[in-house]
Amino acid sequence: MTDAIVVEGLTKTFGHEVRALDGVSFSVAAGTVFGLLGPNGSGKTTIVRILTTILHQDAGVARLLGYDVATYPDYVRTLFGLAGQYAAVDENLTGKENLFMVSRLNHLSRTQARDRATELLHQFQLFEARDRPLKTYSGGMRRRLDVAAALVARPKVLFLDEPTTGLDPQSRNGLWEVIEGLVEGGTTVLLTTQYLEEADRLANDIAVIDHGRVIASGTPQELKANLGATVLEIGLADASIAAKVIELLSTLGSHTPHLVGNSVEVTVDEGPTMAMTALRQLDDAGITPTAFTLREPSLDDVFLALTGRQTDEVSTEDVVTPAKGRGSKTR
Amino acid sequence: MTIEASLVPPVTERPSLFARVSGAVADTQVVMWRNLLGYVRIPEAAFFSSVQPVMFVLLFRYVFAGAIPVPHGSYTNYLIPGIFVQTVAFGAVQTSIGLAQDLHTGLIERFRALPMSRSAVLAGRTLADLVRNVVVAIIITGVGFAVGFRLQTNVLAFIGGIGVLLLFAYALSWGFALIGLSAPNAETAQVMSFPVLFPLTFASSAFVPVSTMPSWLRPFANNQPVSIVVDAVRALMDGGPTEQLLIKAVIWSVGILVVLAPFSVRRYRRAT
Structure with a gap:
């Protein structure tokens, strides 16, 4: 099997009304980067949460490296790394302590955990800041640490849920370079993003998501050729x-x-x-x-071309604060 | 597109009970360690854990003491057991705030996506709170003796009293975990906790004898868990009939734990 991720007919409804996913299907070849492109609330995060066993789908199938995520969640959790939309790290711990904690929870021994933490701190250029509490980190440093934490167990598949949302252009570029480095190492990456530029730069294949459906898919070149x-x-x-x-x-x-x-x-x-x-x-x-x-062209242009309307989102500004964003994202 | 059947994980056997339990213990230790580090590093938590109880001791010992008649002995000896229980009850709010924060920042979501024990997050949090309560008990003991508290029983009974206190504190942590997991954010968790906390701690025998309260309040004040636990701890430290109170205090604590812990676990599994 050469597909690292297979999703078929995925459906999820929250409460009685809100249909978050409406029959989503796609597959991701091993060793490639797949971009899920869509505005806020389009269902991207819901797909990631189902694939990472956090959420159960109502219908459809999701497979990771061939293993059904709903049937074997315990095993599947050993196969992937997840870096969420909001850097899920402990504010009160230092960078080193955060990586040590996640390493231990991935069942590395104390010595292994210490070594792995040091290795990742070097790799993500956080070694200098290793003993500072996360509170003092910049947004870009937090995201880097979050990605580092996702890589602790050397997963074959990495999920990055809007890794650069809310980052300044320089930090964004830095993170892109990090992700490109990972892909060279053979990691399969599923990336969600609101930015066409990001999907274009990083992804081999893109699916455009709107209201819980895939409305277009192909390589960035194909999408842009259709679009101009x-x-x-x-x-x-x-x-x-x-x-x-x-x-x-x-x-x-x-x-x-x-x-x-x-x-x-x-x-x-x-x-x-x-x-x-x-x-x-x-x-x-x-x-x-x-x-x-x-x-x-921006995501707005893609939407305009594909649907004849603009994205529903007001702007990207309202997604920066975790406080507001998280609630609106999950419901 | 049709897809093939799912592969079956290489380890098809469920890990042995021993492997699962030792895995859960290791995960719990990690979560507990990280929570304790948090308590050391958040000034607010350190304040609520240490400075606040000291203020309460000083307030009641020196400001209110003269106005409060106690059945026998000194008011300070009456007060300190009450302070012990009031402090761990207030401290339980930290459990709800901490969990609400972890839920809100997405840390719990990260934990859910890790191959770790499902129960470790709650167990690690409540056990860290237990450790914090041990420290708090030591502080209050020190301050208590400094302001004139004198043990009327013996050291063994005192240690027994602290044991009753810690059991009750641990049970409360599980109860307040439920509030933390149900609240949309840390501030709301705190606000939701106090309406539960205030009647329990102040309409109790913690600071004043229940006999001084109006007759309609007495049945509640006499029979609610904080009073029962305060009376048991007081009997163990200040003397008096102990056995009945001790049994009731343990039943209340175990009861709270047995009833509320499953709700908290269920709430945790569903919380997103």
């Missing part, structure tokens, strides 16, 4: 000319332009060429945009 490689964003002084602009831009390629706020957005395959064409057409029509931007 670049987004043209044209800011307008007056929304009344939007219809005119949309009409002009719809000749640019195969994608339909959308009005988003005060801007018209269209995804195109050849950014610079199409930008020049667009500018010429706008000029001919006597329209001067207030802004003209070329950018990489």
Whole structure:
């Protein structure tokens, strides 16, 4: 069997109403990185929680390295590592103590646990800070420690639930490098993320999740090919000319332009060429945009292209605090 | 897509009872160690465990003592057994706060995804609280003697009294664990704990004789567990008929444990 993770027809309903998962299926080849991409509340975390035996599905099958997670939860727990959305580490313990604790709970001997903790502290560049309580760690350091804790037992499969949500760009880059290093070592990684950029950089395959369903899947290249490689964003002084602009831009390629706020957005395959064409057409029509931007497509653009609507999330700001985020995530 | 049947884990036999128990003991030790480190490092916890009981001793010994008539002997001798029980009862709130925090920060979720014993988180927490209560008992003993508490029985009876106290404290920890696991966060756990705690500790024989209370309150104050345990500890330290009270105190403590611990375990298994 070459699939490290197989999920088939996974369904989960919370309470009576909220259908968190509605028949999710995918498989992850061993030694690859799989990205679950979706907005807040789309069901990504629920999938991870089922695969990590924390939650039971209502229907469907979940297998890890061939073992059914619902039938053999005790055994399955020895196969994977989990780093959650909110660094699940003990604030009052030092970095070294946290890793020692998780090592001991993975049934390493005292000596093994000490050695493994030291090894991981070096690997994650936390050795200098090893004797400081976690309270004094930065967000990026906590996430690194959290990932280190997930790797204590050298698992074959690693789950990373929104590993970089709430991190600054520099810490995010640092964590990406760490994850890339792990993959070179042969670990299978299932990663959930709200950022297309992150999935694009790290994942071999992506499934886009919305309202508990897989709405698109493929390699990042395939997804972007369907979507267009670049987004043209044209800011307008007056929304009344939007219809005119949309009409002009719809000749640019195969994608339909959308009005988003005060801007018209269209995804195109050849950014610079199409930008020049667009500018010429706008000029001919006597329209001067207030802004003209070329950018990489975001998760919002993926959603817009796939569903014709934007993601439901308000912004990414409301997911930073564990206090609020956790509750809304689990229900 | 159809999928093949699940593989069967290489170790199909359930581990022996001995292996499971020793595994659970080891996990419990780790969780207990981490909780004790937490208590040492959180200033609030250290405060509630040590400074607060000392304040209560000083408050009642020097401020209220003159106004409170006791049936026999000195008020200080009457007070200290009450302080012992009141302090461990208040301390039980720490159990609920700690668990609510672990649940809230996602640490319990991490524990659930580890190949560790399911019972270790609750056992480790309540045992850490037991150790904390031993330390608290030593502090109160020291402060008690300093403000004039004198043992009217013997050392063996005193140790017996501390034993009764610790058993009750351990039972309460399991009860308050239930509150902690049901609360949405640590602050609420604390707020939820006090309406249970206040009537039990203050409408009791801990600080004043129940005979001074209004007649409608007396039946409750005489028969609720805190009073029973206070009376038993007091009998063991300050003298008086002991046997009946001792039996009742042990029955109450074991009863609380037997009734509430399964609820807490169930709540823990479901808590997400």
